[in-house]
Amino acid sequence: MITWLANPLRFARFAKYAAPIFAVTAIVCIGFGLWQGLFVSPAEQYQGDSVRIMYVHVPSAWIAMMAYSMIAVSGFISYVWRHHLADYLGRACALPGTAFTLLALVTGSLWGSVTWMTYWEWDGRMTSFLVLLFIYIGYMSIWAVMEDKKRASRIAGLVAMVGAINLPIIKFSVDWWDDTLHQKATISSPGAPGLGPEFLTPLLLMTVGFTCLFAWMVITCVMTEILKARKRAAARKATDRPATVTIETSE
Amino acid sequence: MIALTLRDIKLAMRSSGAWLHGVLFLVVFTVLSVIALGADKTVLATLGPALIWLAVVFSLLLSFEKGLTEDARDGTLEQLYLSAMPLSALAASKLLSQWILIVLPLLIVTPFIGYGFGMELPEIKGTLLALVIGTPALLVYGTFASACLISYRSNGLLLILLTVPLMIPTMIFGLDASDGYAAGGVFDKSFQALAGLSLLAVGLGIPAIAAALKTHLETS
């Protein structure tokens, strides 16, 4: 699948059909999910209506992590095989990934304001997401500051891979910190296990919807990049005149 | 490889004390923290390990840039590459000279700062040992980030942005080890985690730094 899509022409053909499908699925799932989540599913026994934030919070967090995994994988592909499409993919994932990380943090904070009575609690999960946000910003800055795109692609690939190796370590260490160093009030993490089907249905719908929305964004971005590259290549053919070479030997 | 390390040390010694900037920063940071927190030694002693770690981390963040950029700008890096020295050996040599030039002076000063904070001897020893074990990892992260940003001139803030997320685990385990020493000695779980982290950072960091240097050479 990946090697099949590695050709820009085939990717363009795939995108032509996939983009509208993802867009429509996203709209239907998110619309139906919101209706389910806001009106059909009941309020939770302890948390009341605030549990409904979960239907946005959990899918956002999932996309934030998936987007980074995609950046890391495309960074690896770009670094090893120097494939342009992998660069486009990595860059395309970065902005939506950052947006969903922010959304996860904001919804988490709002949810916390009701259940924990504070907008910000330095607990393991929120802290690691904040670090994830830094990593996203660092990755995007590399593309932004490096004029030479060949260099940016190599360095961004390296940084993405190093980040991917470190993310689990960061997660592990922050949980450790949360448990041992940092004495917090005992608060139960929301989203406890044993969710009933009345909660699961909207959660699942929203997750599928968000994933499709993300896929649609990424495909659109990659297509824009492919078209831009094509335009550049065409313009280059018209104006680029490489040097001509003559060779002579002195007698 | 050792020749390169020795040369870097010689160069630093002739740089009219630039290698002492880190220590100066450490001392200034300490004085400012004492003024900000009040001179109450019971408060300072409990916060001591954390303050020392913060001071070391900030001091390192300010020093990372020096190691590689100079060599990249005056052409030494490309000559070293063509002298058939593997880039990973170059990276290892740079890490060694940086540890000696930047980290070691900080470590020598920390016990005195710990004493100044009114920390007990086991606490000072714990903090120092945790720093000895943890600083190689910090150094690797910073050197990697500066290798990535060599060709980008005003790279201070971006360097911090790339380095800080990587440093967080080391700080967490390092602080835990600093505190855990009094109870568990060097075989405390946190020391093992810290040592593992440092080994992993050095082992994976050297090829990563080499790759970043290669990219710099190929695209400059």
Added chain:
Amino acid sequence: MTFADVRLNISGASVSRGDRIIVDDFSLSVKSKDLVWLRGTNGVGKTSLLRIAAGLARPDTGEITRTFGGAVVTAPQITAFQGHRDAVKPSLSVYENLVFWARLSGRSETVDRALLKVGLTGREGQKAGTLSAGQIRRLALAQLWVSQKPLWIMDEPAAAIDLSGQAVIDDLIAEHIAGGGAIILASHAAPPQRAGIRFVTLHAPEEARL
């Protein structure tokens, strides 16, 4: 110093700067005793080609092979490069600068001869930072020489150098070629009067003709 047979083969290399292709489908093969003289206006791609020949950069497309005494080798094994940046540390003395590079190739006894060749004898203890631009360039040439590599890539060796310095360069080149080495250099200076120099000229596309 005599060298075994050295060969560098570049075929079909294309070089781009930013988004523009500046040299397309460039081929060149160099062997022992060859002197290739690269000419062309500023920005035409001379330095890029030299960096590719030295193994410091990669062409966008194309193949490069290097052999030494018949065996395939990597660029660092056979190449010495003298570029715009001299790799001279101002706070080290002339001798300290040179002996470091000589030791890296394992031959510290060549240092005195190198200094003699480039005319820096007597300045061993002087800090490189107090040298003039031309003297620094001479030191860089000495660094090139002590590496004892068969393939020299030289980018504007005569920059900032005076008449006697030019003679030093010509002598170094003649000696290296006679010993079986090969040289690719880019220079705007007048070439020495000798047979067998291969002039490769890059002609910039002329805007006027468009």
